[in-house]
Amino acid sequence: MDSIKRRNFLKNAALGSVATVIATSTQAKMVTPSEVEGPFYPITPQKDKDADLTKVDGKDGVAKGEIIVISGQVFDQHGNVVEDVTIDLWQANSFGRYHHPHDNSDAPIDENFQSWAILQSGKQGRFKFKTVMPGAYPLGASQQRTPHIHVKVGKLGYESLLTQMYFPNHPLNEKDGLFKRKSKEEQKMMTAKKLSKDGNQYRFNFVIERV
Numbered sequence: 001m002d003s004i005k006r007r008n009f010l011k012n013a014a015l016g017s018v019a020t021v022i023a024t025s026t027q028a029k030m031v032t033p034s035e036v037e038g039p040f041y042p043i044t045p046q047k048d049k050d051a052d053l054t055k056v057d058g059k060d061g062v063a064k065g066e067i068i069v070i071s072g073q074v075f076d077q078h079g080n081v082v083e084d085v086t087i088d089l090w091q092a093n094s095f096g097r098y099h100h101p102h103d104n105s106d107a108p109i110d111e112n113f114q115s116w117a118i119l120q121s122g123k124q125g126r127f128k129f130k131t132v133m134p135g136a137y138p139l140g141a142s143q144q145r146t147p148h149i150h151v152k153v154g155k156l157g158y159e160s161l162l163t164q165m166y167f168p169n170h171p172l173n174e175k176d177g178l179f180k181r182k183s184k185e186e187q188k189m190m191t192a193k194k195l196s197k198d199g200n201q202y203r204f205n206f207v208i209e210r211v
């Protein structure tokens, strides 16, 4: 390659790499992966569906288990925050039992655990809720579901999202049939981040798609 050709080649290569960077930065972000609803979406009417699942209105006790706080934001696929999104979540109690008439496991029911919440994302698409670490539960004779929280996320004008939220470094994650079939990138998006090593605070962001 003579020196002029070489200079042009380098110039084009440099322009090419700039173009690649621009294309990447405007690319749509990955939407939070979806997951099956499972059999235990609440069917029993419940008045108290607020952001503190560790207490039930009218009862003095506190839910059993490790209390955790999960906060985050809702974004669209272009990175814009989305406010007034409905976040409908339900989970097993710390013993791995759902408050659902069809869950006939032998694990105890915790009357002080709220088990179901419906929240709205507020300013900057932010949300926060307090709950207990869901227990693992058996699935058939030989499998276990790793701890997870079921979530439906919806707002008019956006694709509705049905997903499950997982917890980092849980030994059952890698054995969980649903978690295992997701790609590493999907698993990462579906796993809450622990905000401090010893604390009980987690962060989880949702990315939903504008229709």
Ligand SMILES: [Fe+2]
Binding pocket: 038, 092, 145, 148, 150
């Ligand atoms: Fe479940």
